[in-house]
Amino acid sequence: MADDDTSPFTQEEIARAQSYRVRDYPEGTSPEVDALVKDIITGFADKWTFVILDVLWDKGTLRFSEIWREVPEISQKMLTQTLRRMERDGLVIRTLYPSVPPKVEYRLSALGLSLGAAFCNIWVWAIENLDDVRKARERFDSRDA
Amino acid sequence: MADDDTSPFTQEEIARAQSYRVRDYPEGTSPEVDALVKDIITGFADKWTFVILDVLWDKGTLRFSEIWREVPEISQKMLTQTLRRMERDGLVIRTLYPSVPPKVEYRLSALGLSLGAAFCNIWVWAIENLDDVRKARERFDSRDA
């Protein structure tokens, strides 16, 4: 949003909003980079990626079954799929111990760790604004009661 | 992740990751709050919400058709749906001018603005780590060539 005085927000609101933000956008991003970035973001804007990132952030290194225990609502298929995609994107490191039965461990890479840190702000936002969202929903839903 | 010395990351990697993060989690979140927060997050972890949040952040106040012009790939149905949900969640403010033909303007609420600020970090992360992700993908894809 432009930082001129057409802003519909008070200084206080803006300051509060900015408290969730660390850095400014880099200058002069090309439309091409823009598109790629949007691609990456929308690719990661996935329910399970979010949850698994959170779990690995909290617990460190986990086996496949241990992750599953932390997130029982996920199906085995989706867990495998999500982990595979995160591995492909360089977010998690998969270590296979060739024993019988096999043992596979997952942990965040440095890249995944940094993405987790970025997501932290969203998490904090959600906690701090949970009530406002709830109230907004109630207000909206009771408008046509 | 636990901050003990079992961490698989170097101090530098951790410092770098933390540069995307503003605040720590609040202490002692209950499992109940946890679930609600996860709900909100996964509810917002949606492709179009992300894009529209970005557009309104950049442009300020826009009419329905103006948003659509900024995001031509979206269908009218999804645009309406997404905007409606964002309005319900208190993220955007919808102003209807009862003229003929009707004119409807959308802008971020203070709540939406603060969520946008939080998402800013993800955006910055994507820009700065675009290349690493691309390389990781190439490496992964060429492993079984």
Place this chain on the structure above:
DNA sequence: CGGTATCCACTTAGATACTG
């Protein structure tokens, strides 16, 4: 202009069965 309603193609994800 800014929607809503309907229909339909396609994707997605859960359940189940099987395997190295």
Place this chain on the structure above:
DNA sequence: CAGTATCTAAGTGGATACCG
């Protein structure tokens, strides 16, 4: 244990037509 393969139910989103 940690997957893969297959089938199917449900959900999602696009196209189209129409409306205040």
